[in-house]
Amino acid sequence: MKNTRQIYKTYWKQLKLFIDDRGQDWTFPSFEGESEMVVKIGMPKLKVCLALIGADAKNPKNLIAAGFWLPDSKDSFDHLKANRMQIESKMGKLLEWDNIPGRKSSWVRVKTVMDLSNEKNWPSSFEWFAQNAEKIRDVCYNCLQSV
Numbered sequence: 059m060k061n062t063r064q065i066y067k068t069y070w071k072q073l074k075l076f077i078d079d080r081g082q083d084w085t086f087p088s089f090e091g092e093s094e095m096v097v098k099i100g101m102p103k104l105k106v107c108l109a110l111i112g113a114d115a116k117n118p119k120n121l122i123a124a125g126f127w128l129p130d131s132k133d134s135f136d137h138l139k140a141n142r143m144q145i146e147s148k149m150g151k152l153l154e155w156d157n158i159p160g161r162k163s164s165w166v167r168v169k170t171v172m173d174l175s176n177e178k179n180w181p182s183s184f185e186w187f188a189q190n191a192e193k194i195r196d197v198c199y200n201c202l203q204s205v
Contacts, residue, residue: 069180107124141201154169
């Protein structure tokens with residue numbers, strides 16, 4: 059059985075192939091076998107973090123998340139959060155707002171739960187990432203442009 063790092067590494071490589079096959083403009087960093095990956099999606103300065111949170115005894119399924127990443131910009135996060143209702147309406151779902159005191163970066167995330175223990179389920183998670191990562195990027199970016 060593969061170790062966790064190898065599973066993450068394989069998963070991210072397969073996601074990259076899926077995205078490349080669709081012709082989407084995503085830039086992936088090297089695959090180090092981590093549970094989170096920050097990718098550039100379409101625009102050079104905008105980054106989205108993709109995350110896989112592994113299953114455990116309490117939760118037999120994996121939590122996956124796509125988040126709009128705001129490095130060193132608490133003012134931008136505050137602007138997004140002030141427009142939370144509008145952003146969540148455009149996303150069509152509630153989001154997680156992460157502005158932990160003492161940290162430089164902030165996140166706005168969309169999450170879902172999927173069973174990724176079987177690789178046959180991976181394509182549906184790839185589709186979820188493809189749709190939600192770009193949507194959260196677009197919604198948050200457009201909101202910030204109105205400042």
